[in-house]
Amino acid sequence: MIRQDLTRALWLRIGAAAGGTALVLAASAPAGADPANNTSAKLRKAVTSAGVMEHLQNLQGIADANGGTRASGTPGYAASRDYVVDRLEAAGYSPTVQEFDFPFYRELAAAQMDRVAPTPKPYTVGTDFASMTYSGSGEVTAPVTNVSLSIPQTNPAGTTVSGCADAEFAGFTPGNIALIQRGTCTFGEKALNAQEAGASAVVIMNEGQPGRTDVIAGTLGAPLVTIPVLGTSYANGVELSQPGTVLHVKTSTESAIRQTWNVLAETEKGNADNIVMAGAHLDSVVAGPGINDNGSGSGALLEVAEQFAKVAPKNKVRFGWWGAEELGLLGSEHYVADLVANDPEGLADIGLYLNFDMVGSPNYVRFVYDGDNSRFPVGPSAAEGPEGSGAIEDLFHDYFASQNLPSEETPFSGRSDYGPFIAEGIPAGGLFTGAEGVKTAQQAAVFGGQAGVAYDVCYHQACDTIANVNTKAIDENSDAMAHAVVTYAMSTAAVNGGKGRPASPPGQHVDGKPVGAGTTSGGGLHDDHDHDGGDLS
Missing domain, CATH: 3.50.30.30 (Glucose Oxidase; domain 1)
Structure with a gap:
């Protein structure tokens, strides 16, 4: 474990380097943090889209000051790490930074392949x-x-x-x-x-x-x-x-073993034998600043964590920002593997894991992970949700229905940071607003937006900037995130039988059901980030 010691003076220099874009830093606990945020309604009121957008503006400023990227292995990621740590400390947490080595890679120029003969x-x-x-x-x-x-x-x-x-x-x-x-x-x-x-x-x-x-x-x-x-x-x-056949081939690449980091922070209070984890990957791809993928998930998680700082949970809550997700879930895999090898009891203490990877897609759908495999049966494109994952899925569908918002399903494809957790049998769930998949006419009729257009036309591209984020999606999904975190912070009984008391519901209980609006891909593949390791099949 290491700790950051970036000074505020350095932040000001970064802001100046970004063309005068000032990074807004909290000098004290966020104004909305209230000891009475122990209910869903109050925490959701404290968590605002403006708060999330502040984080996204700051992440954009970091990318602008560091060659347009926040990829692990670059200075932009190190600055993103320090920003998250700074905000967590200002909110009253004592975050830890987990360092690990990973294989860095990027293309310096587009590859070429041409047949010369015959x-x-x-x-x-x-x-x-x-x-x-x-x-x-x-x-x-x-x-x-x-x-x-x-x-x-x-x-x-x-x-x-x-x-x-x-x-x-x-x-x-x-x-x-x-x-x-x-x-x-x-x-x-x-x-x-x-x-x-x-x-x-x-x-x-x-x-x-x-x-x-x-x-x-x-x-x-x-x-x-x-x-x-x-x-x-x-x-x-x-x-x-x-x-x-004679072929001409040309590549220009950079590969090296580099260091990157996970950031972790948890509440002081709560049952340490039944930890509620919520995570999002902090890194972008090399090609761009990654403000939707995954500044949106990591920024929304940071806003929830800040406003959660003075909640008195029954179960300990641990927040995680993962590094090197874009090169194969490496941060979350390192975290889980470290627990397996060195702290199996600590792994067993994790009651559930919530994942938030892309929650602000411009042409979005409110996708919820299919925890019970009812829509996407176990197979090549869908992993089995551990027992209890279906209850997490139901919670999100029910929440959206209580707000008169339809929701859809997306599979446990193994292509985001829930993967290492479900591999160890930990119940999981979360939200996703779509990537390179194309919105259907049925989805456009239900959710709005444009049919025949990708959920995120800038997915994994340089244009994934602050202009690529849908603030309405941010508002709806950050509230759903806050509801899930505080609900399980008070009781995980529906998921794993854990004791506790329920958080105040968002209203009279509504049994939400996914709409099934004409898709089989669940929001697009969300690229496999080369997770296959070369394909063993």
Whole structure:
């Protein structure tokens, strides 16, 4: 554990560097924090959209002062960490900062891939191919060598052995580009085997089975490969596999082991044997400031924490801001793994986990995680919600219904920070307002907004700025967050049988039901952030 010691003078310098954008710092506990905030109605009144937007303006200022990004491994993330710590301390908490190493990666320039022979053909990055996360850098023009490809695809999906064994590279001509197929072992293992055989670059094609034909945008898992590694579709792979193919490949990347941090703060009061956790990832992608993804979730959580500071909970409440989520849930995974290894009793003390990843999408839907798997059965795109998760889902649906606001469902896809918690059997739930998925006509009729347009058109892009946030979504979801936190702070009986007394309900109980407004994706994939580790299937 480490503690920050950033001075207020430094904050003023950061504000000046951001073109005069002043970062607003609390000198004392927030004005809305009231010892009587022990009920849902009072806490929701204290939690305001203006308070959340103040945090988002400050996070924008931090990004502006640090090259337009708040990604883990950059100065922008370190400044974001310090901002959260400063505000928590001003509110009366004693936050801790958990440091851990992680593999940093970014592209310094767009990758290139062009066929030189037998006939020239350019390929478009993002459409025809993509760089693998942790790809090395380089430029090469060389013949393509096929490595144990299955063309046409006749074997079951995931069983292609291409590139998984050293023997497959017997006779490989050093300097050639290796064309390898997805399946059996990880992308990282395939790329390392090719590099050791003398390949100057690697292209990994998809398989030809349903659901495994598109361009691969995967990860090598760690910065171990020094040559360019690209992913492409099955169809493009078939094209590149033809005899006499010569390919030009160019990548410019940066990979290194760096340090990043989680920020944690908890209430002094409350039952420490039944901890209510609420978390959001603090980092952005390298490409932009990440004000919706996930400044919105982390800023709203900070506003709730500030206003919760003087609540007297029956159960201890612990807030968490996670680092390196965008490179594979690394902060929350580190936190949970550390408990598993060093404090299993502490892990068992966590009664439930609430996750808030993107709660201000411009073309939003009020998505609630499908804790009971009633809408999204357990399968490749939906993990099983541990017992008690359905009760958390019901609480959010009921709350929204009490406010005459319809809500929808989104799956436990494993693609946000609830993943490590549900893997340990901890009940979980939370909110999500949509990412790159496209809003349906039915959803537009129920929730408003534009049909046929992504929930967040700036998802993972430089345009995810303060202008990309919907303040109405922020207002509705921050209130729902406050309601859930104070409700479970007083009693988790509905989730895990924990004792306590219920918080005052928002009104007469309403049995809220999701509307099921014409979607099967639950808000879009919310990108897998390369969580697959190279795909083992």
